[in-house]
Every structure is written in C-alpha cells, then in structure tokens.
Amino acid sequence: MKILLDEIMEQRNISERQVSDLTGLPRSLVHEIRRGSRPRIDTVEQLAKGLGVKMRDLMESEYL
Template sequence: MKILLYDHIIQHDLTFRQVAELTGIPRSTVSDIANGKTSPTMNQMEKLAAGLQITISDLFESDYK
C-alpha cells in the first residue's frame, strides 16, 4: 500500500510545515510519512485526512479500496 501524502502536498502546493499546522502532526513526522521513511498510524491518518479535508482512502493507493 502506497501512502499518497507527498502527491497531495505537491498537487496543492503545500509545505510540510503547513501540513503540520493543519493536522497537529509534527513537521518531521509529516516529512517522514511523505517520504516513505515511516508508515503512519491510523490516528495520524485520521488527523491528516481531517486537516487536509480529504478522506482517509484519498491518502493511500491500494487495489482493495
């Protein structure tokens, strides 16, 4: 399963800092998730979706959506 956070950030011309402010997730964690260095927890996925005003399923690519 691929996390599409980086794609969303680029498409909406956001910075990691802006995403951190919108979601309450530390900037370094946003960066790690976006760059594939760590997998987000479900709590982080919920915060990302809520802060970015998208659905959780918009944040990942899967054949089983």
C-alpha cells in the same frame, strides 16, 4: 499501502510545515511519512481531517 501525501502537497502547493500546521502533526512525522514511513491509522485520519480529504484519498492500496 502507500500514503499519497506528496501528491496532495504538490496539488495544493503546500509545504511540510503547512501540513503540520493544518493537521497538528509534528513536521518531522510529516517528513517521515513523505519518505515512506507507514503511519498508524489514527495518524492517517488526522492527516485526512486536517487536509479536508477522505482517508481513502490519502491511501493507495489494491484493497481500497
């Protein structure tokens, strides 16, 4: 499963700090996710909620 955070950030022209502010997640965690770290499902949910997208829009998987 790949998290599509880079694509959303590019589309919206927002920084890691802005994602952190919107989601309440530490900027260091946002950075780790962008670099390929696999977040827990509750973290994906927090990202989706903060960014105003569906969880499935944040994830790339052959099973979704």
